[in-house]
Amino acid sequence: MNKLLTLILKGxxxxxxxxxxxxxxxxFVSSLExxxxPVIPEQYYFSGMGLLAGLVSLLLIGLxxxxxxIRWLIGLGNKVLIKIPLVKSIYGAIQDIITVFNLSRDSDMQSVVSVDVGNEMRVIGFITGEKTGQRLFPQDDRIGVYIPLSYQIGGHTVYVHRDKLTPLDIGVEEAMRLALTAGAKADKPES
Known part of the structure; x- marks a missing residue:
């Protein structure tokens, strides 16, 4: 029975x-359609018009x-949403997810590093703020490093001494994928 359940879970x-x-x-496509x-007259409607209209709408919204x-209004809307108890949690979680997946496009993200956490252990981190570290800890040579947590959306921003960091020669997207999946996919042999 356990073997059957294991096979079902693998599938x-x-x-x-x-x-x-x-x-x-x-x-998404069927909802747009x-x-x-019902809005467009039948002689002008064609299948796929919903997807096309959705893409054009997203382009216009982006512009x-x-x-x-508009940015001011969006900022005002954000301030209102984060004051509503239940909405704040949902809205904040969605924003955090988008932030994590946009880290590779973030201009403040400077490099991928290995952080020495002692006892011969290292974790993957992303330098997010040298200036912030200098401002918060002016007496130390500390740098802000974001360390993502595996298998979840979240992480920690730690301020570590520069000598505890080793630059890694991999891209931000690959490093984020390794950190979020605990490197599980990287260890699997290609078939």
Whole structure:
């Protein structure tokens, strides 16, 4: 019975990521189509117009967000949302997820380092703020390093002495993938 359950779980782990990705894309496209179909006259409507309209809408939103007044309104909306108890938790979690996945595009992210934590152990970290470390600890040569936690969204920002850091010759995306998956995928042989 345990062997059967193990095989079922292995199958689920193999199928779930792809299945959820395909379902999300299907849900997104069909939702856009369902919203657009009753609005557009039948002679102008064609299948796939919802997806096209969604992409154009996202492009326009991206352009509009760069306007000063809109950024101010978004900032005001953020301030309001983080004051509502339950909404604050959900909204904050979504923002944290987006931040983690955008770390490789963050201009403040300077390099990937190995942090010596003692006892011959090292963890992967990302330099996020040399100036902040100097401002907070002016007497020390400390640097802000973000250390992500494996298998979850989150991490710690620690301020460590520069001599405890060793630059790693890998990209931010690869390092983040290694840290978030605890290096599990990197150890699997290619088949």
């Amino acid at each position: 689920l782990v193999a199928v779930l990521p792809l299945g959820l990705t395909i379902y999300f894309i299907y849900w 369902a919203v657009l179909q 509009v967000i760069n306007l000063y007044g």
